[in-house]
Amino acid sequence: MSGVRDYCLLARGARASLRSATSAMKNSALLSMADRLYDNRESILEANERDLKLAMETSMGATALDRLRLSEERIQSMSSQLREIALLDDPVGEVTQGYRRPNGLKVSKVRVPLGVVAVIYENRPNVTSDAAGLCIKSGNVALLRGSSAAINSNTQIALLLQDSLDEVGIDRNAITLIPFTDRESAVEFMRQDGLIDLLVPRGGKSLIESIKQNATVPYVIDGDGNCHIYVDASADIAMAISIVKNAKTSRPGVCNAAETLLLHESIAKDFFDRGSNSLQGVEIRGDAKVVKYLPSARVAVEEDWENEFLDLVLAVRVVPSIDEAISHIERYGTGHSEAIITNDFVNAQRFVDEVDAAATLVNASTRFVDGNELGLGAEIGISTQKLHARGPLGLRELTTEKYVILGSGQIR
Numbered sequence: 001m002s003g004v005r006d007y008c009l010l011a012r013g014a015r016a017s018l019r020s021a022t023s024a025m026k027n028s029a030l031l032s033m034a035d036r037l038y039d040n041r042e043s044i045l046e047a048n049e050r051d052l053k054l055a056m057e058t059s060m061g062a063t064a065l066d067r068l069r070l071s072e073e074r075i076q077s078m079s080s081q082l083r084e085i086a087l088l089d090d091p092v093g094e095v096t097q098g099y100r101r102p103n104g105l106k107v108s109k110v111r112v113p114l115g116v117v118a119v120i121y122e123n124r125p126n127v128t129s130d131a132a133g134l135c136i137k138s139g140n141v142a143l144l145r146g147s148s149a150a151i152n153s154n155t156q157i158a159l160l161l162q163d164s165l166d167e168v169g170i171d172r173n174a175i176t177l178i179p180f181t182d183r184e185s186a187v188e189f190m191r192q193d194g195l196i197d198l199l200v201p202r203g204g205k206s207l208i209e210s211i212k213q214n215a216t217v218p219y220v221i222d223g224d225g226n227c228h229i230y231v232d233a234s235a236d237i238a239m240a241i242s243i244v245k246n247a248k249t250s251r252p253g254v255c256n257a258a259e260t261l262l263l264h265e266s267i268a269k270d271f272f273d274r275g276s277n278s279l280q281g282v283e284i285r286g287d288a289k290v291v292k293y294l295p296s297a298r299v300a301v302e303e304d305w306e307n308e309f310l311d312l313v314l315a316v317r318v319v320p321s322i323d324e325a326i327s328h329i330e331r332y333g334t335g336h337s338e339a340i341i342t343n344d345f346v347n348a349q350r351f352v353d354e355v356d357a358a359a360t361l362v363n364a365s366t367r368f369v370d371g372n373e374l375g376l377g378a379e380i381g382i383s384t385q386k387l388h389a390r391g392p393l394g395l396r397e398l399t400t401e402k403y404v405i406l407g408s409g410q411i412r
Helices: 004-012 015-019 023-039 041-057 062-068 072-087 126-137 148-168 183-189 205-214 237-249 268-279 288-293 302-306 322-332 345-354
Strands: 095-100 106-113 116-121 141-145 175-177 198-202 227-231 258-264 283-286 313-319 337-341 359-362 399-406
Touching: 004 116, 004 141, 004 175, 004 183, 023 041, 023 072, 023 126, 023 148, 041 062, 041 072, 041 148, 062 148, 072 126, 116 126, 116 183, 126 141, 126 148, 126 175, 141 183, 148 175, 183 205, 198 205, 227 237, 227 322, 237 258, 237 268, 237 337, 258 268, 258 322, 268 288, 283 288, 288 313, 302 313, 302 322, 313 322, 322 337, 322 345, 337 345, 345 359
Parallel strands: 116 141, 116 198, 141 175, 227 258, 227 337, 258 313, 283 313, 337 359
Antiparallel strands: 095 106, 106 399
16 A cells, blocks of 8 residues: 555445444454454564564653553453453444424434544554444444554554454454554544544644644544542541542553642641552642642642643642632643542532533542443543543444434425
């Protein structure tokens, strides 16, 4: 193939094969993919090792390396997610509304695939299988463009997934990986009008800005996750400490990790007295009150409230009320995931009602805002915009609706 557009045309041509594929065929393909990934884990790990070696030679940071690195456990998780997707109900063909008009016309709205779903992503080779699995189950062609850092891993995974499509009689080009990884090809990819029905970016600020500046196809922004946890005056401190530790340290380099902690002034000292050991290894950047309670903390600057650190760094502020906490989130939040820890039902309801985000949580870690954790099987991204979908993009979010109108000779 000579260029990006040729691969996009190849992918576009696979729509007919998917349109005629039954749910049973798609599920068989997914189960075959799950088996094939795990059975060929050694070849995947070998390809990933080549990527890791090159990445370390370029001094890639620890967070990015973690996203790039595969292990037998992570491949097992990729395989398991494909199995979970196979078990989910097929959204294609679902009748979401039906009624009869006075003239006898029978009107229904039916779920249908979007067509070609393109995903452009950085480092994470697991996205290759997650995105492909969700697209196949929802009847969409998966058109994938990964980064140069993960090209060996992505290529090996995609080839195995394509072999499973062959096995069940679905056009293998229904999963197409673009082999070009330079910036010019990325921009060309974003401009394939008429060939791409939805573009989903999975990456950092520079990728998102490039999408906004260059894309001429419809896209959903998988945006920054400047996620907050507010610990209210009535909170169970032990619960709060456990949740904050999980949200910040379980995997700091992901978008649903907590980046800012807001503590009600009445419980701030108690929180640090009891919880500082739980946050060992985390760099705290706080306001004057935080530094008073925790002398090892650095004084926060304005940009610390705005940052998605994606690292073991936590901005902490002491606030006098829930009103101030909500105002802080409104000013600095990115609309991803926001949590409150409280035993006050009224404050919990206020937080849920007034905080504008894709997900709000009460007494739970922000790390639960994930397609798999929410029972979606997996996700293709987490949308921080409001059209056409918001939050984790699962199967239903990869479909649209069309009207089906049945008549018996009616004319207008």
